[in-house]
Amino acid sequence: MTDKATATPDCPRDPILRVVPHPADINANGHIFGGWVLSQMDIAGGIVAGREAQGAVATVAIETMEFIAPILLRDIISIYAHIERRGRTSMAIRIEVVATRDGGRTEERVTEGLFTFVALDDHHRPRPLPPA
Ligand SMILES: CC(C)(COP(=O)(O)OP(=O)(O)OC[C@H]1O[C@@H](n2cnc3c(N)ncnc32)[C@H](O)[C@@H]1OP(=O)(O)O)[C@@H](O)C(=O)NCCC(=O)NCCS
Numbered sequence: 001m002t003d004k005a006t007a008t009p010d011c012p013r014d015p016i017l018r019v020v021p022h023p024a025d026i027n028a029n030g031h032i033f034g035g036w037v038l039s040q041m042d043i044a045g046g047i048v049a050g051r052e053a054q055g056a057v058a059t060v061a062i063e064t065m066e067f068i069a070p071i072l073l074r075d076i077i078s079i080y081a082h083i084e085r086r087g088r089t090s091m092a093i094r095i096e097v098v099a100t101r102d103g104g105r106t107e108e109r110v111t112e113g114l115f116t117f118v119a120l121d122d123h124h125r126p127r128p129l130p131p132a
Contacts (some may be wrong), residue, residue: 049117
């Protein structure tokens with residue numbers, strides 16, 4: 001286990017999501033597909049961004065995405081997210097994924113990313129964020 005894979009996420013508080021991968025989410029190596037975890041991160045980031053924007057948001061960019069360690073079948077996945085940067089209409093959300101395994105005895109940070117979300121108006125165009 002690398003230093004990056006230590007259990008404690010940098011993101012504070014409770015996870016935004018807790019999910020369990022299914023056998024259909026496994027690739028040929030017996031690991032969970034990167035696309036599966038990316039989509040869970042996008043959902044969690046969207047929840048945090050939508051709360052901050054008080055309305056509709058869209059993912060406009062994934063600035064960084066790092067797969068630190070594999071996710072395995074029977075892992076319980078906790079997704080933490082917090083706002084790292086706030087712009088006029090956009091927010092950068094830091095998202096971290098921790099896998100709990102061995103019946104809760106082991107926790108490992110498996111994935112991390114920085115996603116940018118934009119607040120949208122009714123015409124699907126950028127809208128200024130409400131005051132922080
Ligand atoms: C989101 C969208 C409306 C933004 O439109 P746009 O014409 O690029 O808007 P702007 O150039 O005014 O940029 C809006 C904000 O996004 C930021 N932004 C735009 N492209 C970016 C990128 N590639 N990386 C980081 N930030 C970006 C801008 O810096 C700006 O932030 P600010 O207002 O805080 O300074 C448009 O790109 C879109 O509809 N994309 C598709 C979204 C989508 O379908 N996502 C997947 C499903 S949720």
